[in-house]
Amino acid sequence: MHARHILFLGIILFSLSCKKKTEEQPPLPQAPPVAKLTFPTNKEGSTGTVLMIEGENFAEKPADNVIKVNGVQVSHVEVVELKPLTGNKTTRMLRTCIPKGAKSGEVTLTIGNNTIELGGLVIKEYTSDGKWKQVADFPGTPKTGLTSAFVINGKAYVGLGGKATTEEYTDTYFYDFWEYDPSLDKWTKKADFPGGNRNYFISFAIGNKGYLGLGSRDDVVGSLGDEFQKDFWEYDPAIDKWAKKKDFPGGRRTKAYCLSIGNHGYVGSGLNVAVEVQNDLWQYNPIDDSWKERAPFPYKEAFAYGLSIETPLMMSTPSKGYLMSSELADLWGIKYAFWQYDPLTDKWAQKSTFIGINSKNGVISATYDVMLTFGFSLGGQVYVPMLYYDNLSKTWYPQLFAYDEGAGNWTKKPDYTAPPQNNVTFSIGNNAYVGLGPFQKDLWKFTP
Template sequence: MKTNRLFLLLGICLAMGIACTKSTASDDETDGNWVERSTLDGSARSFAVAFTIGSYGYIGTGLDGNNQLLSDFWRYDPNTNSWTQVASMPRGRHSAVGFAIGDKGYVGTGTDGLNNYYKDFYAYNPATNSWTQKADFAGAARSRAVGFAVGSKGYITCGWDGTYFKDMYAYNPATDSWDTEISLGGDKRVGAMSFVYNDEAYIVGGTNSSGQAATDFWKFSPSSDTWTKLNTISTVSDEDFDDDYTDIVRTNGVAFVIGDRGFITTGQRVDNGSYVNKTWCYNFATDRWTRKTPYESSRASRRGAVAFTVDGRAFVGTGINTGSPFDNFDEFLPADTYEEND
C-alpha cells in the first residue's frame, strides 16, 4: 500500500538522521511559462472553436457576454502577434467542434443554447476566404462534442443533446461523406478534451453519463480502428506516479500538443463546479502525466476556452468564469521557467 511505503520511507529517513520528503508533482509547478499575447480583436466569448491552417490560428463562433450567438471568425498571426477578421460562418452557434484537414478548416455541430442542437457542417477555404456547407454530420445533432483530425479525415465523437454520446463518425473531404467508426471504448461523456500525436488521437476528461468526472483516458488508432485504454487520471495504483492525478480531472478544458508532449489546462471540476487553472503535461512514450505551471490566476481560471498550436507554439484564450467572457490570449512556453505576469 502507498501509505505503508510512505511510513517506511519516513522511518528510514528519521533513523538516518536526515530530512526527506516524498516527491510530488508540485515540484514541477515552475516548469513552463505563460506569456500574454495580443487580445482578440473581436468580442470576448466562450465555447468558441479553433483550428490551425498553415502558419495561422483561427477562432470563431461562441457566446458573447450578452448570451448572444456569434458567427464571426478571426485569424491570428503569431509572427506579428496580430488578428485579422475573416469571413463569418453562415450561422452562429456555441459549443461546436472545429478542426483542420489539409488546407481547409471545418466546423460543425453545436447549439443555440435554447435546446436546439445542430448537425450542419461547413468548410472554410482561406484561399477564397469563404465558407461552403458540406454534408451534415451523420450522427445525432449535439453540443460539446469532441472533434479532431488525423491524416486525411476528421472525426467527431461524444457530446450531448439531453442524452450523452460516445458514437463516432469520420468525415472524408474527398467524397464529402461520413462513415460510422468504432465507438469510444469508455464512458459516454460531454466536455472532454482531445489532442493528436503521431496519427493517433487521445481523449481525456469530461463529464460522464452519471454526472461524474470521467477519469478513463483513451487513445484512438485509425490505422487499426482501435481504442486503447491508458492510465486512469485518478489515484488508483499502488505506485506513486498517480498520487496527484485527481488534479488532472476536469471538464470543458483545452488540450494541445507541443513537440512530443500533450498538455491540458483550464476547465472546471465536475464535483463542485470550481474553476481549474492546473496545467498538466502528458508523455506519450511513458503514459505518465507531470504537473506544469498553472494557467496564471491573474488572467483568471476559466471554462470553455480554446487552444491552437501554430508551428510548435501553443496559444490559449477566451472562455468564461462566473461573470463576463474573456478576450485575452496567452502563449505557453513549456521549456521556460515561470515568471509572474509577463
C-alpha cells in the same frame, strides 16, 4: 359641498398620499458583505489572472459587486456557486480577473455604501523569459461559450461562440470569424460563418481547409433539442469563403467532440435532439466529402458525468487522438480516465491513469472541485492544465500535467500562470496558445 362629501374626499386624498409615501420608501439596506480573496492563494498574479472571492451577502446583480485592484475596477463580475459532490453546503463566490493597468495593492469589494478590503495583491507581468506570455487581445466580442479554433498554414482561425455581458450569461450566439497570425501578433476579421449563429459546435482543420458544424443556434423556436444542428461547412482561407458540405450523418448534435488526425476528421459523442448522451464516432473524408462510422467510444457512462460533454477535452497528435473522460468512482470522488484512439486499427485503449492532485488510481477526492477547461499537444506530449478547489482547506491549486506519448506516462509540470479558464486552444510550431475564457479577450502563448 356636503360635509360628508368633503370627509369622503379627504379620506381618498389621505389614502393616496399614504400609498405614494409607501411606494417611495427606499429599499431596506443590504447587510455588509463578508468576504475574503481565496485565489490566487499566493496573492500574486498578472493581467487576466482569475480572482475568486468567497463570502456572503453579495449583491444579486453581478455588476453591483464592484471589485477594484488598487483602485482599478474590473470589467466584469460573475456570481458562482460551488456545490460539493457530498453534503448540502454550497460555497458562494465572486469570479473576475485582474484588470489591465492594475498595479500591486489592495483588492476591495464595494456593494452599495459598504466597502471592505480583501487583502493585498502583487501584480507580476510575465515576460517572454517565462513559460507563458500574453499576446495580442482578441478584437471581437468576449465570449462565454465555446469558440472555434483550428490552424491552417501557421495561422489560427477563431470565432462564433456565446456572448458575454457584464450582467449575466445570455443565450446570444455569434457567427463572427477571425484570423490570428502569430508572426505579426495580429488579428484580422474574415468572412462570417454563413450557417447562422452557433455555440457548442465542432471545428478542425485538414490540410489547407477548415471544417465547422453541428452545435446549437439560439434563433430556432421550438421544443428542446430543435436548436441542435447537423450541418457541416468547409472554410478555404485562400479565398476567404465557406462552402456547404454533407450533413453529419449522426443526426442533429450539440456538445460533440472532434479530432483531426492525418487526412481525416473525427466527430462523435455529444447530445442528440432527445438530449441523450451519445458515444458514437464518425470519420470524415474531405476528398469525396463522405462520412464513415467508426468504433464507438467504449464506455458511454463515462460521458454521463459531464467532463467530455460540458467541457470537451480532446487533443490529438499527428497519429493518435486522446480523450479525457470522467465518472463518479463512488461517493468519495471522481475518476478521470485517459483514452487513446488509433485510426489505423480503429480501436480505443485506456492509457496511463491520470495522476491529478492527491489522486489514488485516478480517483480525485470529492473534497475537490475540479476545472479542466482546455488541453493541447506539443512535441509528442499532451498537456492538461487543471484548477482545483479544496473545499476543506478553502484553497485553490493551479497545476499542469503532461502525458508523454512515447513513454506512456504522466508527469507534473511547473504550475501555470495563465488564466485557468479558457475557451480556445491551438498549437502553432513550438508554441501553444490558450485564451478567450469567459468574458475575456486575452490570449496566452505557452513555450514548454
